[in-house]
Amino acid sequence: QGAKHPRPLRPCPRPPAQRRVSRARDPLLYPSLPENPGDGPQMFGPGSKQALVLRTGDRVRAHFQNRYNEKSTATDVGTLLQFTTSEAEVHFDDGAVQCISKTWIAERLAAWDHDLAPGDLAHAHYASGKGRTLGTDLGVVLAVLEGGRVRIRFQDTVMQTIPMGWVEQVIRLQPGDRVMSCFKVNDGRGAKSLKTDVGSVLQVSAEEVHVVFDDNVEQNVPKTWVAQRTRAWDLAIEIGTVADVHFEVGDDGRRSTSTDIGIVVTNNVEGRIAVQFQDTIQQTVPLGWIARLREWGPGDRVQAHFKTGGGDRSTDTDVATVLSASLLEADLYFDDGIQQCVSKAWVSERVRNWSAEVPELAVGDVVIAHFKRPGNHCRSVQTDRGIILSMLPKGQVSIMFQDDVTQVIPKGWIEAIATRWSGQREKLAQDEDAAGSAADAISKSRTRACAVTGSFASVAPECIICMDAKPNGVIVHGETCHQSTCFACAKRLHRNGDTCPICREPIETVCR
Numbered sequence: 001q002g003a004k005h006p007r008p009l010r011p012c013p014r015p016p017a018q019r020r021v022s023r024a025r026d027p028l029l030y031p032s033l034p035e036n037p038g039d040g041p042q043m044f045g046p047g048s049k050q051a052l053v054l055r056t057g058d059r060v061r062a063h064f065q066n067r068y069n070e071k072s073t074a075t076d077v078g079t080l081l082q083f084t085t086s087e088a089e090v091h092f093d094d095g096a097v098q099c100i101s102k103t104w105i106a107e108r109l110a111a112w113d114h115d116l117a118p119g120d121l122a123h124a125h126y127a128s129g130k131g132r133t134l135g136t137d138l139g140v141v142l143a144v145l146e147g148g149r150v151r152i153r154f155q156d157t158v159m160q161t162i163p164m165g166w167v168e169q170v171i172r173l174q175p176g177d178r179v180m181s182c183f184k185v186n187d188g189r190g191a192k193s194l195k196t197d198v199g200s201v202l203q204v205s206a207e208e209v210h211v212v213f214d215d216n217v218e219q220n221v222p223k224t225w226v227a228q229r230t231r232a233w234d235l236a237i238e239i240g241t242v243a244d245v246h247f248e249v250g251d252d253g254r255r256s257t258s259t260d261i262g263i264v265v266t267n268n269v270e271g272r273i274a275v276q277f278q279d280t281i282q283q284t285v286p287l288g289w290i291a292r293l294r295e296w297g298p299g300d301r302v303q304a305h306f307k308t309g310g311g312d313r314s315t316d317t318d319v320a321t322v323l324s325a326s327l328l329e330a331d332l333y334f335d336d337g338i339q340q341c342v343s344k345a346w347v348s349e350r351v352r353n354w355s356a357e358v359p360e361l362a363v364g365d366v367v368i369a370h371f372k373r374p375g376n377h378c379r380s381v382q383t384d385r386g387i388i389l390s391m392l393p394k395g396q397v398s399i400m401f402q403d404d405v406t407q408v409i410p411k412g413w414i415e416a417i418a419t420r421w422s423g424q425r426e427k428l429a430q431d432e433d434a435a436g437s438a439a440d441a442i443s444k445s446r447t448r449a450c451a452v453t454g455s456f457a458s459v460a461p462e463c464i465i466c467m468d469a470k471p472n473g474v475i476v477h478g479e480t481c482h483q484s485t486c487f488a489c490a491k492r493l494h495r496n497g498d499t500c501p502i503c504r505e506p507i508e509t510v511c512r
Contacts, residue, residue: 054080054083054088054105054108055080055111055112055113056080056081056082056083056112056148056164056165057079057080057112057113057114057148057163057164057165057167058079058080058108058109058110058111058112058165059077059078059079059080059108059109059110059112059165060077060078060079060080060090060105060106060107060108060109061075061076061077061078061105061106061107061109062075062076062078062088062090062100062104062105062106063075063100063104063106064076064090064092064096064098064100064104065098065100071101071104075106076092076093076094077092077093077109078090078091078092078093079091079093079148079163079165079166080148080165081097081147081148081149081163082147082148083102086101086102087099087100087101087102088100088101088102088105089147089148090105091163091165092131093131093132094130094131094132095127095130095131095132112164112165112167114164114167114169114170115170116141116144116150116164116167116170117141117144117172118141118142118143118144118206119140119141119172119204119205119206119207119223120140120141120170120171120172121138121139121140121141121170121171121172121173121223121224121226122138122139122140122141122152122167122168122169122170122171123136123137123138123167123168123169123171124136124137124139124152124162124166124167124168125162125166125168126139126152126154126158126160126162126166127160127162132166136168136169137154137155137156138154138155138224138226138227139152139153139154139155139224140152140153140207140222140223140224142159144164145161148163148164148165149161149162149163149164150162150163150164150167152167153224154224155224171226171229173201173204173209173223173226173229174201174204174232174233175201175202175203175204175233175268175270175271175287175288176200176201176233176235176271176286176287176288176290177200177201177229177231177232177233177288178198178199178200178201178229178230178231178233178288179198179199179200179201179209179211179226179227179228179229179230180196180197180198180226180227180228180229180230181196181197181199181209181211181213181221181225181226181227182194182195182196182197182221182225182227183196183197183199183211183213183217183219183221183225184219184221192225196227196228197213197214197215198213198214198230199211199212199213199214200212200214200271200286200287200288200289201233201271201288202218202270202271202272202286202287203270203271204223207222207223208220208221208222208223209221209222209223209226210271211226212271212286214254214255215252215254215255216248216252216253216254216255231288233287233288235290235292235293237264237268237273237290237293238264238267239264239265239266239267239327240263240264240325240326240327240328240344241263241264241293242261242262242263242264242293242294242295242296242344242345242347243261243262243264243275243290243291243292243293243294244259244260244261244262244290244291244292244293244294245259245260245261245262245275245277245285245289245290245291246258246259246285246289246290246291247259247260247262247275247277247283247285247289248283248285255289259291260277260278261277261278261294261345261346261347261348262275262276262277262278262345263275263276263327263328263343263344263345265282265327265328266284268287271286271287271288272284272285272286272287273285273287273290276328276345277345278305278313278343278345278346280343294347294350295350296322296347296350296353297322297325297355298322298323298324298325298355298394298395298411298412299321299322299354299355299358299395299410299411299412300321300322300350300351300352300353300354300355300412301319301320301321301322301350301351301352301354301412302319302320302321302322302332302347302348302349302350302351303317303318303319303320303347303348303349303350303351304317304318304320304330304332304334304342304346304347304348305317305342305346305348306318306320306332306334306338306340306342306346307340307342313342313343313346317348317349318334318335318336319334319335319351320332320333320334320335321333321335321379321395321410321412321413322347322395322412323339323394323395323396323410324393324394324395325344328343328344329341329342329343329344330342330343330344330346330347331394331395332347333410335378335379336376336378337372337373337376337377337378337379352412354411354412354414358414358415358416358417359417361388361391361397361411361414361417362388362420363388363389363390363391364387364388365387365388365417365419365420366385366386366387366417366418366419367385367386367387367388367399367414367415367416367417367418368383368384368385368414368415368416368417368418369383369384369386369399369409369413369414369415370382370383370409370413370415371383371384371386371399371401371405371407371409371413371468372407372409373468374468374469374470379413380466380468381468382466382468383415384401384402384403384488385401385402385418385488386399386400386401386402387399387400389406392408395410395411395412396408396409396410396411397409397410397411397414401488402487402488402491403469403470403472403486403487403488403512405469463484463485463486463489464484464485464501465485465486465489465493465501466485466486466488466489468486469486469488469489470486471483471484471485471486472486472487472512473485473486473487473488473489473490473491473510473511473512474490474510474511474512475490475493475494475500475501475502475507475510476507476508476509476510476511477500477503477505477506477507477508478505478508480503480505482500482501482502482503484501484502485501487510487512490510491510493507493510494507494509494510
């Protein structure tokens with residue numbers, strides 16, 4: 001009752017192609033089958049409301065035909081090869097292949113969803129005297145056959161045709177991959193080494209892979225010698241890309257342990273690229289020697305080296321804002337007010353990803369931004385509100401701040417957008433003119449009142465709060481007033497309900 005027949009008792013009544021044609025011709029005859037011809041039978045388990053679609057390669061547990069051509073009481077594990085309208089061909093793990101009724105499939109143990117192609121490396125089970133092995137071996141896919149089978153040549157050069165569901169892992173090598181591979185020993189015959197070494201893939205053919213090992217030895221080795229892929233290449237590079245790259249050291253040109261910042265100056269040619277490093281030395285290195293990309297753009301805040309008095313690269317770095325970038329150079333505006341065009345490899349770190357934090361700017365937006373300090377044009381520590389008047393080239397914007405001072409600043413100095421403007425620039429200009437006229441009238445009347453009482457305080461050389469702007473704000477309290485802060489700080493004090501910073505009197509109003 002429990003033994004399976006060693007061979008299929010009867011062939012499938014129709015091959016899969018004919019089954020798909022018959023379904024397409026009259027789908028009403030088989031309403032339970034899925035619409036996709038590549039899908040297998042739909043299984044409804046106990047208490048299940050959703051159909052389970054089986055596919056070629058799935059691992060299943062199913063009943064089998066015993067020696068009496070009857071359904072067995074027990075079940076066994078197998079791999080689904082193909083199926084027709086009413087039957088499924090299953091390759092059981094003991095080597096028996098049978099066409100059984102779809103209703104005999106009890107459950108799906110594992111879904112198979114690999115994409116196989118000739119030339120792929122595959123970790124797969126293989127057939128032994130007792131059927132499917134428990135362990136796997138590394139092989140190269142030679143052909144993907146019909147009927148759910150695949151032909152593989154394993155490491156010991158043995159070729160087998162096995163169910164594709166026996167493939168556990170697929171490795172599709174490409175230039176730039178980092179691999180652990182055996183190599184050809186220097187014995188005159190090119191025998192396979194007993195140990196492995198780390199290398200980078202340069203080129204891949206149908207059966208061989210061109211590897212440059214970290215000791216700068218290049219060899220063409222069989223694909224089955226690749227024991228493991230340690231890193232898959234997934235970086236998109238082009239000319240001008242800045243990256244951390246390993247470089248050649250020593251007389252033999254072996255791969256360095258550390259990395260340096262470099263600029264990609266050529267396209268990928270046979271798995272190699274040319275890189276120009278910070279010290280202006282240019283080397284052609286394997287693609288897999290690129291460790292990671294350094295991504296930054298206009299508006300970002302970066303740490304960068306700068307040009308000294310002699311035009312050399314500085315030892316220290318300073319914070320700057322990226323204005324623009326070309327293939328090899330970046331235009332930076334440092335916080336001390338100096339603008340320089342330096343090598344892109346001199347940018348050591350991105351401090352702030354401005355483009356990800358600040359939405360796209362538009363003319364008329366009210367923003368919170370840093371400004372240029374009078375005299376040295378350094379970046380201010382404090383921020384102020386302003387209106388964007390125009391978007392300028394090379395990562396700069398023209399902003400009119402609250403004190404009516406207009407400046408051209410790097411757009412990376414904008415910390416946030418306070419208000420999105422709808423585009424009614426004319427109405428904004430009219431409101432500003434009206435507000436300015438009213439403020440001037442109040443300022444004149446208050447000044448006259450203060451002059452009569454003789455209590456108008458002396459004007460300080462700079463704002464006593466922000467220590468940046470001119471003290472053009474007048475704080476009025478009763479019949480006296482003090483002019484010791486800028487207009488922006490004065491309005492902030494009034495809005496927050498603070499007292500006058502000079503006499504501690506309650507603030508009635510402020511004017512310019």
